[in-house]
Amino acid sequence: EAQVTQNPRYLITVTGKKLTVTCSQNMNHEYMSWYRQDPGLGLRQIYYSMNVEVTDKGDVPEGYKVSRKEKRNFPLILESPSPNQTSLYFCASSRRSGNSMSGTEAFFGQGTRLTVV
């Protein structure tokens, strides 16, 4: 089954304690990205990756790190979490677009609800 798998689904942590949220996809997609969802703000992109070893900042990258050492995995790292990073996080993957965008919709993981106290 084609899917994007995020872990953990729920996480409560304390300020400053490093954490990693894992993301893996089995569709051989080139493009992967991380979003955070906050009420009234929709989904905001944190980082994205167009392929292995190619990553770039999205709209809200401060306080986050990513890496793309393998095509299927794209972990999100919070080196020193703070309460303002309490949010719902989504990983997503998609094909890169060619001449047509058809079939390039993003596939989302189940989400990770993070609380930083």
Add this chain to the structure above:
Amino acid sequence: AQKITQTQPGMFVQEKEAVTLDCTYDTSDPSYGLFWYKQPSSGEMIFLIYQGSYDQQNATEGRYSLNFQKARKSANLVISASQLGDSAMYFCAMREGSIFNKFYFGSGTKLNVKP
């Protein structure tokens, strides 16, 4: 400027009626795609429908259709014959065809279907 604007934070519709969720977008890229997603209360993101910038016809998928008005840069989602299970958050998204291939999402519209 906002790339995707959804001006309706919340909407109500009577069961079996049609409803239109508004979405406007901003891009100078001639190649782009427009997407709608549904997020039920369980939290997952479900892809509903896609419209390409070069597509001449409005996209349809079952009870969902996309009213694409390119000159006005609008991509409204129309849900016909609303069902209680349509109650959810709906997000409009755009993907540009530039080298960066980025996705942009709107702030969402919360739809409540009344019995």
